[in-house]
Amino acid sequence: MIVVDQITKEFIAHSQQRKTLLNFKSNQSVIKALDNVSFDLQDGKITGLLGLNGAGKSTLMRIIYGLLTPTQGEIRVDQLSVTQSPEAARRQLGVLPDDTGLYKRLTARENIRYFGELQSVESSVLENNIEHLIQRLGMEKIADRRAEGFSLGERMKTALARAIVHQPQHVLLDEPTNGLDVITTRAVRYLLHELKEQGRCVVFSSHLMHEVKGLCDRIIVIARGKVIAEGELTEILDAGKSDNLEDAFVNLVQSDDAMEAV
Amino acid sequence: MFNNMLTVFKKEWRDTLRDMRSLRMILLMPIYLVGVYTATSFFLIHSSLSSRATTNDPISLSVAGANQLPELFSFLEERGVKIQLVEGDVYQQVEKNQLDYVLIIPADAGDKYRAGERVDLSLVFDATNTKVQGGLDFVRKQIRAWNHVIGNLRLMVRGIDPAISDPVSLNDINIASDQKMGFFVMATVPFFLLMASFLGSVGFSADMLAGERERRSLESLLITPVASHWLLIGKWLNTFSLTLMVVLVNIALLLVAFQIIPFKEIGMKVDVGVIKLLGIFLVVIPVAAFATCLQFLISIFARSFKDAQTYMGLMVFIPMVPLIFTLTNPSSFAEWFIWVPVLSQQIAIKNILIGESVGINSLVIGAAVSVVLGALLLVITAKQLRKPKIVYGI
Numbered sequence: 001m002i003v004v005d006q007i008t009k010e011f012i013a014h015s016q017q018r019k020t021l022l023n024f025k026s027n028q029s030v031i032k033a034l035d036n037v038s039f040d041l042q043d044g045k046i047t048g049l050l051g052l053n054g055a056g057k058s059t060l061m062r063i064i065y066g067l068l069t070p071t072q073g074e075i076r077v078d079q080l081s082v083t084q085s086p087e088a089a090r091r092q093l094g095v096l097p098d099d100t101g102l103y104k105r106l107t108a109r110e111n112i113r114y115f116g117e118l119q120s121v122e123s124s125v126l127e128n129n130i131e132h133l134i135q136r137l138g139m140e141k142i143a144d145r146r147a148e149g150f151s152l153g154e155r156m157k158t159a160l161a162r163a164i165v166h167q168p169q170h171v172l173l174d175e176p177t178n179g180l181d182v183i184t185t186r187a188v189r190y191l192l193h194e195l196k197e198q199g200r201c202v203v204f205s206s207h208l209m210h211e212v213k214g215l216c217d218r219i220i221v222i223a224r225g226k227v228i229a230e231g232e233l234t235e236i237l238d239a240g241k242s243d244n245l246e247d248a249f250v251n252l253v254q255s256d257d258a259m260e261a262v
Numbered sequence: 263m264f265n266n267m268l269t270v271f272k273k274e275w276r277d278t279l280r281d282m283r284s285l286r287m288i289l290l291m292p293i294y295l296v297g298v299y300t301a302t303s304f305f306l307i308h309s310s311l312s313s314r315a316t317t318n319d320p321i322s323l324s325v326a327g328a329n330q331l332p333e334l335f336s337f338l339e340e341r342g343v344k345i346q347l348v349e350g351d352v353y354q355q356v357e358k359n360q361l362d363y364v365l366i367i368p369a370d371a372g373d374k375y376r377a378g379e380r381v382d383l384s385l386v387f388d389a390t391n392t393k394v395q396g397g398l399d400f401v402r403k404q405i406r407a408w409n410h411v412i413g414n415l416r417l418m419v420r421g422i423d424p425a426i427s428d429p430v431s432l433n434d435i436n437i438a439s440d441q442k443m444g445f446f447v448m449a450t451v452p453f454f455l456l457m458a459s460f461l462g463s464v465g466f467s468a469d470m471l472a473g474e475r476e477r478r479s480l481e482s483l484l485i486t487p488v489a490s491h492w493l494l495i496g497k498w499l500n501t502f503s504l505t506l507m508v509v510l511v512n513i514a515l516l517l518v519a520f521q522i523i524p525f526k527e528i529g530m531k532v533d534v535g536v537i538k539l540l541g542i543f544l545v546v547i548p549v550a551a552f553a554t555c556l557q558f559l560i561s562i563f564a565r566s567f568k569d570a571q572t573y574m575g576l577m578v579f580i581p582m583v584p585l586i587f588t589l590t591n592p593s594s595f596a597e598w599f600i601w602v603p604v605l606s607q608q609i610a611i612k613n614i615l616i617g618e619s620v621g622i623n624s625l626v627i628g629a630a631v632s633v634v635l636g637a638l639l640l641v642i643t644a645k646q647l648r649k650p651k652i653v654y655g656i
Binding site: 162 | 266269270273477488489
């Protein structure tokens, strides 16, 4: 279980306005990317983080895997504080960051194996895991080809396999189905269900309504760095006063905008 | 966690070996360096030989102002100076480079000379015209010598021992010319080796951090639980071993170059065998360690792969400083030299090459300083590795 406990993240934005030719005025303004965000991510469930571009989904993900430090608050992965023991916490995580790159001179299999080894997975177990993932994601044809020249779908599948090859208890995926074709999306979907069945905690962020609707047990809607709705699909639909997720989501985001304006 | 380091090291080597183009490029570097060294050596030796040959040509002296001092003329002609009389505005002719230099003899010189008075002669030349220097010095010396002879004769005629006005006589005995050439030829060898250790695997260091960030694979790597320093050491060992490979190739090529370059023609005996070169290799190892650590520090702070390569290109100047220093002050040595990385090794390699003794103490100090400094740079780099500013640029 991952506990997100009152997380606030502020960035300092530098803006420069030119008053005269040589007189630059440097302004520092604080941007609140996340504002007092709290929720739990439970084992055995798929949770979707839903939000517009720039809502703070990636920032939240990055704080969970410890490459960004929160201005306030704490993340606990199975009781382990990410800020205090980042390495132990990372051991519990499998992460697919957004727009991740492969090593193009290594084959898909070597890419996956490298990360398994870095996670210190014992070699016979590792080979089994790799084989299983290759089958599950339908990667048999590309497994021993160098990653150079892979299509978007092939890259994504390799990156996904690489992220979960060590069978982590918690799986974080930042927009995993972005730009994938139907077949590949389905393969990813089956895999996520399998992970859920194994009792793992699966989190993925998306801005695609049908993805979230079809996959998630719980939905967390984020706008302007705040959680504006949380719960099962029906609860979100109720909160958004609509019977389809897209309308409900738009209603939620717009009512939040209206609140902000007041 | 040591195993993780080995994993990174093995992966980077696999990656490197599949990047044949870059590998070929870094092996071109020692070939280029030794090629330049061999060519300059040939050039230096050749020019040293030809500059000696020109001194056999007769030196000509233009004289303005009649034939007033025939004694001086015959003295100069005896010593191989060809005298030619010139007329007109000699200043202008020298200025226009029509004449190299002119000796002006005043009209009353003959009378004054016979009366035993002082005669004022003038040599007109243009100091910016570098090719006149050799001949000018020679003429000057001969006129002073004649001056001396005549002065002594006059003293003896008056019954005075010339030693009264000449308490000391100084003889210049110049034997250095060839050895100096040899010194130049040898003093540049450490530079080429240090250059190879500094720039041997610049591209790979830039690729290792700046490049990996640019290709967006760094973030995934940093999400693994492997400690920053193990990740870094694994990567660093790869570049470090690559650099050593480049240096080894460089040394092997030098061994060949030493056989080709005609040191004998300038009377120099070069006695550099495999054992000496291995010793030199050992001296270079700590420099390579220091240089690759510095490359990593630059690589992590660079905004892009291109940036990193540009900054690392500027590293060329580091081995150049001690080279210029030792070339301009060949014999200077101070105790603190051995504490300065690169300079310390520059001196050690030079001494090994010219067969002077090298103190074990100074070798150990020089190596230790480089390694400690390098380790420090690597620690700084490791501390930066997982900072948001490095990973995300914010």
